[in-house]
Amino acid sequence: MLKTTFTLTSKKELTHDVYELIYSCPDLVREAPKPGQYVMFQLAPGLNRSYSLSDFTHDTFTLVIKRVPEGKGSPMICNADVGTIFSGMIPLGHFVLRETNVSKCFIGTGTGFAPLYCQMLGMCNKNITDTNVAFIFGVREEKDIFYTDEIAEIGKKFTKFDYQSYLSRSTLEGYKNGYVTDWIIRENISSYQEFYLCGSPAMVKSAREKLETFGVESERIFWEQF
Ligand SMILES: Cc1cc2nc3c(=O)[nH]c(=O)nc-3n(C[C@H](O)[C@H](O)[C@H](O)COP(=O)(O)OP(=O)(O)OC[C@H]3O[C@@H](n4cnc5c(N)ncnc54)[C@H](O)[C@@H]3O)c2cc1C
Structure with missing residues (x-):
C-alpha cells in the first residue's frame, strides 16, 4: 500500500449525478493494484473516503463516483477541477478478482x-x-x-x-x-x-x-x- 498523491486529469459527467474521474499517479509503478481494489482519499483531518477503481494502468486510475449532494466527501471530489492534487492511500482491499479459469x-x-x-x-x-x-x-x-x-x-x-x-x-x-x-x-x-x-x-x-x-x-x- 502506498501513501501518495494523485492528480485529476479528466472529468466526465456520466449521468446527472455520476462522474468518471481519471487521475495520474506515477507512484503506481511501485505497487500495481489488483482488479477490485480501492483508493482512499484523505480529504481533510478525519475525512477519509474510499472509491473502487473501475480501471487502471501503470500510472493512472479511473473512478466512477456518485455525487451525494448532502455528502461531505463526494462533492469535494466531484466538484474538483482538472489539475487538483489529492492525497490518499492505494491500493487497498481484498475484494479482488480470483485469476482462476472458471465461469x-x-x-x-x-x-x-x-x-x-x-x-x-x-x-x-x-x-x-x-x-x-x-x-x-x-x-x-x-x-x-x-x-x-x-x-x-x-x-x-x-x-x-x-x-x-x-x-x-x-x-x-x-x-x-x-x-x-x-x-x-x-x-x-x-x-x-x-x-x-x-x-x-x-x-x-x-x-x-x-x-x-x-x-x-x-x-x-x-x-x-x-
Ligand atoms: C471500499 C469502498 C469502495 C467504494 N467505492 C465507491 C465507488 O466506486 N463509487 C462511489 O460513488 N462510492 C463508493 N464508495 C462510497 C464512498 O466511500 C462514500 O461513502 C460516498 O461517496 C458518500 O460519501 P460522502 O462523504 O459524499 O457522504 P457522507 O457525508 O458520508 O453521507 C452523507 C449522507 O448521504 C448518504 N449517502 C451516502 N452514500 C450515498 C449514496 N451512494 N446514495 C445516496 N445517499 C448516500 C449518507 O447515508 C448520509 O446520510 C465506496 C465505499 C467503500 C467503503
Whole structure:
C-alpha cells in the first residue's frame, strides 16, 4: 500500500449525478493494484473516503463516483477541477478478482459497477475469456444508466457473455423491471462457479442469502458493499 498523491486529469459527467474521474499517479509503478481494489482519499483531518477503481494502468486510475449532494466527501471530489492534487492511500482491499479459469458472475447496482467492471477488464488482461461470464447490473431509472457502450465492448471479448440490465423504478425497452436479485434463481446461477457482488448493503445481503439458499458455498461468493 502506498501513501501518495494523485492528480485529476479528466472529468466526465456520466449521468446527472455520476462522474468518471481519471487521475495520474506515477507512484503506481511501485505497487500495481489488483482488479477490485480501492483508493482512499484523505480529504481533510478525519475525512477519509474510499472509491473502487473501475480501471487502471501503470500510472493512472479511473473512478466512477456518485455525487451525494448532502455528502461531505463526494462533492469535494466531484466538484474538483482538472489539475487538483489529492492525497490518499492505494491500493487497498481484498475484494479482488480470483485469476482462476472458471465461469464468473458479476452482480451489481449503481456505482457498485466500478470494481465489477475492473474485474472483468482484469479477466480480459489475463486472457481469461474462454469461460461463461454474466454481468447482472441495475440502476433505478433511465436517467441513471451509464457505460452502455463500454459494457457492449467488454462483452465482445468473452466467448460467452450474458448481460442482464435492470431498472428498479421504471420500465424501458431492453431492460428488465425489478431488482438484480430477481435474476438469482437456480436455473440462472447454475452455469457459474464464482460470484462477485457489489452494491448497497441491502442488495449484497439479499444476493448472498439467495445464493446460499441455492447451495452456493460462501467460498465462491465475494462481495463489497457501500
Ligand atoms: C471500499 C469502498 C469502495 C467504494 N467505492 C465507491 C465507488 O466506486 N463509487 C462511489 O460513488 N462510492 C463508493 N464508495 C462510497 C464512498 O466511500 C462514500 O461513502 C460516498 O461517496 C458518500 O460519501 P460522502 O462523504 O459524499 O457522504 P457522507 O457525508 O458520508 O453521507 C452523507 C449522507 O448521504 C448518504 N449517502 C451516502 N452514500 C450515498 C449514496 N451512494 N446514495 C445516496 N445517499 C448516500 C449518507 O447515508 C448520509 O446520510 C465506496 C465505499 C467503500 C467503503
